[in-house]
Amino acid sequence: MRMRYLLLSLVFVLALQVHAQKQDDMKKAVEYLASQELGGRYPATAGDTLASEFIVGKLRGLKLKPIVKGKKKKAFFHDFTYGKNEKRTTHNIIAVLPGTDKRLRNEYIVVGSHYDHLGLGGEGSGSRRPDTVAVHPGADDNASGDAVVLELAKHFKKVRSPRSIIFAFFGAEEQGLVGSKFFLEWMKQADGRRINLPADRKGIVAMVNLDMVGRMRDNAMSVSGTGTSSGFKAMVESVAEQAHLNVTCIPDGYGPSDHASFVAADIPVLFLTTGGHMEYHTPADVPSTLNYDGMQQTLEFTQQLISQLAAMPETPDYINVPSSQKMSHAKFKVTLGLMPDVMGASSVPGLRADIVVAGKPAHNAGIRSGDIIQEIDGKPLKDINEYMERLAELTPGTTIPVKVLRGEETIIFQVHLTPPIR
Numbered sequence: 092m093r094m095r096y097l098l099l100s101l102v103f104v105l106a107l108q109v110h111a112q113k114q115d116d117m118k119k120a121v122e123y124l125a126s127q128e129l130g131g132r133y134p135a136t137a138g139d140t141l142a143s144e145f146i147v148g149k150l151r152g153l154k155l156k157p158i159v160k161g162k163k164k165k166a167f168f169h170d171f172t173y174g175k176n177e178k179r180t181t182h183n184i185i186a187v188l189p190g191t192d193k194r195l196r197n198e199y200i201v202v203g204s205h206y207d208h209l210g211l212g213g214e215g216s217g218s219r220r221p222d223t224v225a226v227h228p229g230a231d232d233n234a235s236g237d238a239v240v241l242e243l244a245k246h247f248k249k250v251r252s253p254r255s256i257i258f259a260f261f262g263a264e265e266q267g268l269v270g271s272k273f274f275l276e277w278m279k280q281a282d283g284r285r286i287n288l289p290a291d292r293k294g295i296v297a298m299v300n301l302d303m304v305g306r307m308r309d310n311a312m313s314v315s316g317t318g319t320s321s322g323f324k325a326m327v328e329s330v331a332e333q334a335h336l337n338v339t340c341i342p343d344g345y346g347p348s349d350h351a352s353f354v355a356a357d358i359p360v361l362f363l364t365t366g367g368h369m370e371y372h373t374p375a376d377v378p379s380t381l382n383y384d385g386m387q388q389t390l391e392f393t394q395q396l397i398s399q400l401a402a403m404p405e406t407p408d409y410i411n412v413p414s415s416q417k418m419s420h421a422k423f424k425v426t427l428g429l430m431p432d433v434m435g436a437s438s439v440p441g442l443r444a445d446i447v448v449a450g451k452p453a454h455n456a457g458i459r460s461g462d463i464i465q466e467i468d469g470k471p472l473k474d475i476n477e478y479m480e481r482l483a484e485l486t487p488g489t490t491i492p493v494k495v496l497r498g499e500e501t502i503i504f505q506v507h508l509t510p511p512i513r
Contacts, residue, residue: 201259320359
């Protein structure tokens with residue numbers, strides 16, 4: 092009995108050490124990719140080159156297959172040039188892990204993240220502080236995703252999967268999903284004799300994308316694309332229950348990240364994110380703001396999700412799901428000036444305001460980031476779709492009541508509405 096207890100204790104201690112090592116490795120990856128030295132990883136800059144060389148070094152160390160057959164120095168790089176007025180050449184970084192099942196190994200799952208960011212920001216860069224020229228480190232966006240994908244590559248190198256896995260780190264995502272679009276276009280013409288990828292992109296049967304997974308709150312995560320294949324929703328919910336995560340499933344696979352390129356090519360997707368925050372697209376998105384325990388939870392959840400996806404006996408079918416947020420691009424007459432929580436991660440009725448922009452109507456009225464909006468103009472709301480519906484009903488120049496929950500206190504603010512800036 093005593094020996095059994097000692098063995099169990101030893102196993103527990105070893106598990107904790109492995110857990111701590113993975114978390115430490117992710118933290119080190121984030122700290123390097125989001126360092127001042129890399130200058131915000133803007134495409135075709137020195138920082139972009141350093142970031143890609145760091146990632147390639149990790150993939151080489153795992154002895155994964157590069158995108159190009161042979162031992163060429165650039166074998167992991169998929170170069171592309173973009174831009175109309177100013178041409179820039181950068182690259183995706185691609186590694187391949189062959190599957191173990193003779194029947195399934197010719198079907199590929201792409202596990203991806205983007206490694207670029209906004210550089211020094213400035214006007215027109217996408218920065219939320221366009222008047223500030225400073226390094227935008229992009230720790231959460233998206234060094235967090237890169238760090239998790241590197242650990243996933245390490246895991247599946249040891250624990251092989253029936254289907255083949257493509258580990259992809261996309262460039263120029265912030266410029267309009269450029270890298271992932273180029274990759275899929277390139278796959279149309281790719282010569283299967285020269286590369287370690289399927290001869291046609293139809294060999295890609297699913298894509299798992301991780302973008303902004305470093306700021307988990309309340310064990311909550313959003314997974315989009317759960318309706319893009321028949322078994323995805325049940326699979327995600329089952330894994331989430333085992334992992335004790337509060338996962339919000341969003342059926343469609345649209346959204347401002349690289350998975351959208353794959354949906355456009357009729358490939359089912361799963362997009363994982365822990366949501367927005369005040370530091371998003373600012374110089375304050377630094378490594379110290381990340382929740383590394385939460386990243387460990389994300390890693391373990393994604394490992395199980397990919398394992399089940401890679402072992403599905405049948406090829407995942409593709410379902411074309413209309414966007415559940417189709418109103419998000421409508422030309423509303425008003426704006427509150429906030430970024431709502433699209434994950435719906437709050438455990439109480441309402442919609443959390445993830446980011447409230449200073450100087451905008453909500454902020455001027457007294458609403459703050461983290462408040463949970465429960466009513467707009469006397470009408471209740473429970474999710475992003477009802478939020479969009481309420482906005483569509485409002486008129487600029489009017490003042491309306493907005494009821495929020497802040498902690499345990501219910502507050503009603505009078506918000507003076509203004510039209511959005513076009």
